[in-house]
Amino acid sequence: MTTEFKIIEEPRKPLAMHPKKFGMWLFVASVGMLFASLTSAYIVRQAEGNWLYFDLPATLYWSTGVILLSSVTMQMAFWAAKRDLIERVKLLVSITMGLGLVFLIAQLVAWRDLVAQNVYFVGNPSGSFLYVITGLHGLHIISALVYLVIVLMSAYRLKIHSRNLPQIEMCTTYWHFLGGLWLYLFIFLLLNR
DSSP states (O other), rough: OOOOOOOOOOOOOOOOOHHHHHHHHHHHHHOOOOOOOOHHHHHHHHHHOOOOOOOOOOHHHHHHHHHHHHHHHHHHHHHHHTTTTTTHHHHHHHHHHHHHHHHHHHHHHHHHHHHHOOSSSSSSHHHHHHHHHHHHHHHHHHHHHHHHHHHHHHHTOOBBBOOOOOHHHHHHHHHHHHHHHHHHHHHHHTTTT
C-alpha cells in the first residue's frame, strides 16, 4: 500500500500597486539619484580646492521650518480625506500651497542675499553648486505646487474622499519627499560649506 502525497502550491499573489503610484515612486527615485549625484559632485569638487567659503543666508534657516510645517499640513489634509472631511481637505491643501509659495519666495530672497555676499552663479564653483541645488529643488517644489492645484480642484469636485485616496496619497508622499529632500540638502550644505 503506497500513499502518494501531493504538494500543492498556492499561486503567489503578484505585488499589486496602483500604476500611477509605481510611476510616482520611479520619479521619486530618479529625483533622489539626481540630488545624490549633485551632492557627491559637490564633495569631489570641494576637495579639489579653489573653494569659496561663505555663510548660508539666514532665509534658508527659517524656510526650512516653513517646508517642514507644510509637510504637517499636507499630512493633516490626507487624514481629513480619510475621514471625508472635505472642507478641511480644501483648507489644509490651500495652506500647504501657501506655505510652498512662501518657501519658494524665501529661496529667491536667499539668492538675493547670496548676491549681496558676492556669491554668484558664475564664478566660484561653491556658489554655482548652491544655485543649482536650490534651483533644482525649487523646480520640483513648483511641480508639487501644480500637483497640489490638481488635488485642490479634485477636492472641490468631490473626487477626493475616503473611497478615493490615491491622488491625495501620492501628492502627500511627493510633498513629504520634497520636504525630506530639502532637510537633507540643508544639513548637507551646513556641514559642507
